[in-house]
Amino acid sequence: MDNSYCLIRVSINQKIVLYYFDNNQKVKNINYPICFTSYSANLIYRLLSIHNCFQLCSISHILYMSQELYKAELCLIFNQNYIQD
Template sequence: MDTSYILIRIHNKKTIELHYFICSLYYNSIIYSYPICFTANSSYVMFILLSLHKSFHFLTTEHKLYLGKELYKAEISIQLNQKYIQE
C-alpha cells in the first residue's frame, strides 16, 4: 500500500501542477508532511522531473499507471482548452 497521495491540477490553463503528499504512520496515526510540488508544461517533462525524485521509485505499479493516465489527461485538457478533473 502506498503511503502517499498525489493531487494534479492545471494552473493558468497552461501549466500542469503536481502536489505529492508523503504520509507516515506514527503510533497508529497518519501524519501528512508538506507537499512536494512539481510544475511542467507537458506530461513528458513532468515524467522526467518525477523520475529524478527518489520518493517516486517506491510507488506501486498501479499508482504509477494511474499517475501517467492523469498527467496525460491534464495535458490533453490544456491542448483542448478544457477543464481538468482528477479521478
C-alpha cells in the same frame, strides 16, 4: 498500499502541477507537498523519475498518475477543464 498520494491540477497559467504528499514524512501533524510543475506531461515524467520518492510507489499508482498526467495535458491542448478521477 502506498503511504503517499498525488493531486494533479492545471494552473491558470497553462501549467500542469503535481502535488506529492508523503504520509511517512509528517512533522508535527503537518504534511507539506512536494510540487512538480511543467508545461507538458513528458517533462513531469522526467522530474518524477529523478526524484527518489516515486521509486517506492506501486506499479498501479504509477500507471494511475501517468494516465492523469496525460489527461491534464490533453485538457491544456484542448483548453478544457481538468478533473482528477
